[in-house]
Amino acid sequence: MDSFRSQTRKKRLTPNQLMLLETNFNFDSKLDPGRKSQLALQLGVPPRQVATWYQNRRARDKNQSLEIDHKILQLRLENILSHNAKLQEEVARLKDKLNKVQEMLQTFNSSFSSSSDEVGSTNLIHSSKNHLDMEPYASFIRDAGQFGPTEGDDLFA
DNA sequence: TTGTGTTTTACGACCTC
DNA sequence: GAGGTCGTAAAACACAA
Numbered sequence: 001m002d003s004f005r006s007q008t009r010k011k012r013l014t015p016n017q018l019m020l021l022e023t024n025f026n027f028d029s030k031l032d033p034g035r036k037s038q039l040a041l042q043l044g045v046p047p048r049q050v051a052t053w054y055q056n057r058r059a060r061d062k063n064q065s066l067e068i069d070h071k072i073l074q075l076r077l078e079n080i081l082s083h084n085a086k087l088q089e090e091v092a093r094l095k096d097k098l099n100k101v102q103e104m105l106q107t108f109n110s111s112f113s114s115s116s117d118e119v120g121s122t123n124l125i126h127s128s129k130n131h132l133d134m135e136p137y138a139s140f141i142r143d144a145g146q147f148g149p150t151e152g153d154d155l156f157a
Numbered sequence: 158t159t160g161t162g163t164t165t166t167a168c169g170a171c172c173t174c
Numbered sequence: 175g176a177g178g179t180c181g182t183a184a185a186a187c188a189c190a191a
Binding site: 033 | 177178179180184185186187
């Protein structure tokens, strides 16, 4: 396809050349024209090859940091998913508990309304009923108080 | 030895300053 | 226009079968 390309032999740099390039790259990943020609002289290669090496080295650097970022994001996602699963379980448990409380209230109210016709002192009965009604709620609120902030709350930090 | 996967080198196209 | 990134071809290399 490309006769020009096939004519240009790809020559690998020696370990010493690579060491010099790496040292310079760690100092500054960008290549100003002065440093390019200076490095080319030191290495005994065309300036174009130095520029190409820097381009490829920057690309490799970027890929590596992208991989690291990807791993970090994946870990965060796993944490969030497991936290979410725990919250779902908690929601189910609380819903169940709420249903039970509502059932208790219903049975209590129905049994009370069937027997209230027989008694004369309404004031006494009402004050007693109000007090008894609060009991299931109180226990419910007590239980709900156990679930404060959890360890997963700083997941987005 | 050779088939195959990975890394390195080199370049064209396009973008930005 | 010089120098950057991005995508990709192809050479060089590593290595199992």
